[in-house]
Amino acid sequence: MNRAASATSNVPLLRVALILVLGTFMATLDATIVSVGIDTLAGDFDATVTEIQWVSTAYLLAIVAVVPASGWLADRFGGRRVWLLAIALFLLGSLLCALAWSLPSLVVFRVVQGLGGGLLPPTGQALLARIAGPDRTGRLLSIVAVVPLLSPVLGPLLGGSILSIADWPWLFYVNLPIGLLTIVLARRYVPVVPAAGQRARFDLRGAMLLTPGLAVLVFGLTEISHGRAGIPVLLVGLAMLVAFVVHGVRTKHSPLIDPRLFVRQPFGSVAIALFLLGASVFGAMFLLPLYFQTGPGLSALQAGMLLAPQGVGAALGSVLVHRAIDRVAARTLVCTGIILVVVGTVVFTQLVHDPPVALVALSLLVRGVGAAMISAPVMNVVYSRIDPELLPRAAGALNLLNTVGGSVGTAALAALLQARLAARDSAVAAAFADTFWWVVGFGLLAVLAGLRLPARARTSTAN
Template sequence: MTAPASSQTKADPPDSASAGGLDRGVLAVAIVVVLGAIMSILDVTVVNVALKHLSEDFNASLATIQWVATGYTLALATVIPVTGWASARFGTKRLYILSIVLFVGGSALAGTAWSAESLIAFRVLQGLGGGMIMPAGMTILTQAAGPQRVGQVMSIVGIPMLLGPITGPILGGWLVDDVSWRWIFYINVPIGAVALILAARILKRDEPRPAERLDFLGLLLLSPGLAALIYGLATGAEKSDFGRPDVLIPTVVGAVLTLGFVFHALGRHNKNPLIDLRLFRRRSVATASGTLVLFACAFFGAMLILPLYYQSVRGETAFAAGLLLAPQGVGAMITMPIGGKLTDRVGPGRVVWIGLTVVVLGVAGFASQLTADASYWGLGAALFVMGLGMGMTMMPTMSAAMQTLQHDEVPRASTALNIIQQVAGSIGTAFIAVLLASQLRSRGLPTGGAAAEAPAGAGAQQVPPEVMAQIFSKMADAFQTTYWWSLALLTLAFIPALMLPRKKPEGAAVDAPMPMH
């Protein structure tokens, strides 16, 4: 699409763009996008630290309470397909503002939850808004900067992923310990208010395209299909029985609906599919997606249970657990900007391979130490290495797909990649949580009430120290086994990563950046 000329727009990128830098206008847009993204990503890491307290307050099992996290990411995945159409129909600025309003409203309601079920429901509502924040923001920023600077743009969008692992657990731990778990949701209200004000003032209106029609059939097939499929698989793993009617029916229905969407989207007469699956015929998009699925599933699933180890096995407070998670965010903060610049210069393939190698080494080092009395310095060093690898993996992987696309394909690819990331995260969190619960049960340990909680309080005082030591040892062994499974899944990501582009993009292959107006 070629934007009409006006006094507020320019068809050519600014001088700073040709020089490889980011001009003030792009940086201003980046601030708005990052602020909204921080709010949605911070919420994920904050909730992870609070899972143990939520499990205790609502007397819910680990398999149930993990849906506070999984339900949120699943809602993100189901609403993201609408984002591409809504961006074109109403404009990305309007959509971005609407997504923040929905997210803040869901956050306020989640803070009033009275049961695990009500909290999960409000988290789903929160996710419906949060699901549009990242793809809309990425589209705004990518089109403002242009494809030749997409690596730098992805590094900016990645800032929330740096701050989330550092500030999220610490902030969440402090709120849970000293204030109330309800404030991990209420805190989004003032942040969201600031984001709305800046978005209204800084973002310039882009032109809607009313002629583009929403793929209603695709929406009816894909969104409930994904939800039913993931729910069925997670419930089957939790019950250790995939033949139960309450497991088999949603799994089959979800699979049929999802497969139906695939045929529908690839149909010759479908001009505007909800997700343009034809993009996956390009090797860069397909291989980047495969890498992202395996990485997100393994990494985000493993991060869900990490605060539980520190709180349940080591007896740390939520705040202390948050501090102990900080090394990962510090490591990512160091390599995220480096990874973005290297992606633009040498191509994403080499960068992703280095990042994956470092992540695998970090997870292996962490898992090998995960005992009931492991050194915090050793665990922190392993988490730092994991962060270094993460900073050179996720954003370069997404850049691998985006760099080869034409201007009009960017919003559609952004939508598809965000769906892939969120669905993989949903599957990963459900799979790892159920796997941990299974490992605990196999060792004769409880999985209910406090989500893998060890005996504590007055009752624990009557248990002999040697018995307590055995219990903690068994719990640590369950966590360790779960992390080895996560490492195995993560290692598989090397296979699609082998086929990622290993050269920087050619400027002639892509359009000029779309001006914001």
Template sequence: MSTQEMSPAAGDEKLDGAVLKVAGVVVLGAIMAILDTTVVNVALQTLSIEFKASFDTIQWVATGYMLALATVIPVTGWASDRFGTKRLYLIAIGLFLIGSMLAGLAWDIESLIIFRVLQGLGGGMLMPAGMTIMTKAAGPQRIGRVMAVLGVPMLLGPIGGPILGGWLVDAVSWRWIFYINLPIGLITLALAWRMLPKDKPEPSQKFDFPGMLMVSPGLALLIFGVSKIPSAGGVSAPEVWAPVVVGVALLIAFLMRAGKVPNPLIDLKLFKDRTFSVAMITMTFFSVAFFGAMLLLPNYFLLVRGETTLQAGLLLAPQGLGAMITMPLAGRMVDKIGVGKIVIPGLVALVAGLVVFTQITATTSYPLLLGSLFVLGLGMGATMMPIMSAALQTLQPKDIARASTATNIIQQTAGAIGAAVMSIIQAALLATKFGVPTSDGQIAATIAVANPATHEAAAASSADAFGTTFTWALVLTAACVIPALFLPKRKPALPAGVEGGQAAPVMVH
């Protein structure tokens, strides 16, 4: 496929057939990685029983995957230049498939965690590599539409993941939450080999190994330390503050060094672009709040309302349905009007939806909960992908690969920290209400709610803990409005590399 074919005219707003074929391959890979995250989350209780492991240990099935994502993402930008995005994408799918197969064959909890890390190494490269492929294929003037297409797996994950996971665990076996990736991955691998543009790797600059040894361990140690707070009983424990301090020190060292070297792992010069910087600040607040809140929703239905995993997954569907309405509309509007005019109303919808959950009880009516989830979905569809679009719209085509990498690092890291923080708040509140150590809060609540003699009081106390935790999510979401006010409120101008209504040729590699 020629470069010219992959560089559409500025006036051509529709995504042509060639771009849609590329989009289909990228979306399949993203669906595989995102579904795997949500499928596994609903199966943690079953895995705890299967391997006779504490919830703190089982959590590493999810946390290990997130740590692997955070550590491998910084490499993706350099690897895209060095090996080409197509080859990198094929390697990522291969690693993910091998990790999935081995995870399904796991014989103890330690082996499962190791194989999940291998999955994460592949999954961490899928989304940024796919985003780079798509944005180069469509050109900068259609980034909003591209982000709407890439948003499809973001919608299918929250809807399909819990439902699929609940059904597989209940009707088949927990091993199939990993085996299900194999047919999807093999199809994606075959389509990627055939349909993605041929690789034309460019001679890459020397890889920033010192930067890699600062950023990846720094992110991993930071998330590791935060995730240990519940089991350690607070931030004063050495297993919490020691990795956090070392992780932060490594990240600060990287920031100090990155401005002085010619080819840093993460190009800090991108942040000289005002729109990019504002978008990244907004994305940070959004990811901490939103992904943290999304972790709480299925747990409320499972713990407080006593629903099965499959039923909890079905109850979350209105959120995805709401996003399905606004995300395509937002994608089209981003290319025509200012991002700020879309994101601000989206954040208002998110705040409105979360207000209901701050007042949640053990008997809150389902119509009200489902309606609030639908409003949350409307807000999500008008915020997440438009914010990412804003980050890329004003950049030069040559900067897209590294900008996509930086965007994904921020989103994944902030989301992982948000999930950990919300879990910590919830665990601490439950532990206080049931008079147990922080690490046992969830277990104590589950036992008390399941006991008919204590069910009513335990459900009410648990619901109150959820409401307080959702209040923190509401505050963080409201804080997103401040940086979002500085997002562009006019139609974006094409970057300097685009002249005369024609996108500058983009080397597809």
């Protein structure tokens, strides 16, 4: 097949990828858009900071709770159907959130929204990998993987813009036209992929241990980060997860997520890399806008604009990965990306010296390029080598690790920041600088995991 014919045949596949990306983009963008409106919501509902935090925490807990079941749902009902239902559930939650009349009602509706949003990334990735096949998965994942990196940058910018001209319900109404357009396009262009031939029964015992265990673990970490006694809650969550691992190894049936996957290579190294990526990249994205608003005293819109170079870097990194992912070894791409993230973070360990804005912008650009070089290659290592019928469960496991890594990293960094603020007698720049050293540490640990990835590129048979 010549190059022109090959490009023409890939147009429908690229269209499918962009449609699936649109759904994931909507869900990931929403979390950061709403974070900008927390102060506004607290004022309108006459709520304390502790109470209003549940608007974000409830959404996060719902995502963590539903991701483990995404693989079974796709196996049982088909990836396209589950993905469309996830979009519809997310839109329903968005509409209900916009109509919320009290803080408790808003928190409940955020759970509904999170259940839909949590299903979108794993089911979308698995569906795309099934449609594309192993030879074209890498290039398409390089497009999909940049979405979570752009969302924390664009979210504050869009949220700040909305609140400057409209009331807070529009933070949720904005999802409706995007979601409806996505459903129309998906029904027309995304092909139906048959559900797995084997219909394993739902792992009820595993679900009763893993899903609540993860939710309790994240809740415990959140409580610790807020300065309350979350350690007993944290220990309960850990105990439930240990019980799930024992159950997953011993059960004769198909577990919700097979713990034995994580001791196999390259899956084990991929899982560790994604966990640490979530902790380092998304943990830092919690710290950066917070520092810009509490340190220099920027508005949410100004902070979003200052973060824009990271989004530009992520886009540039995505283009680079798109061209290199089938020709350059995953180990090379991932380790290079992690090192760039670490290099781009070092300047924030020197905040007490008030680094110039140009240096901050350049560092964010470097961080963005590096972050875009990590996720797509590690996912491609798994998706291009695994049996097609196992894709939904593998996608669920990988997204779970990335989500939990981001949650754990964010909560841990919040707790560390609070401790450093107390130790530094509320010297904001020094406390943030101390905390960013931990982000550098997470990155260096991720390099060790990256070194265990395949050292050779997968040979493609596609023309």
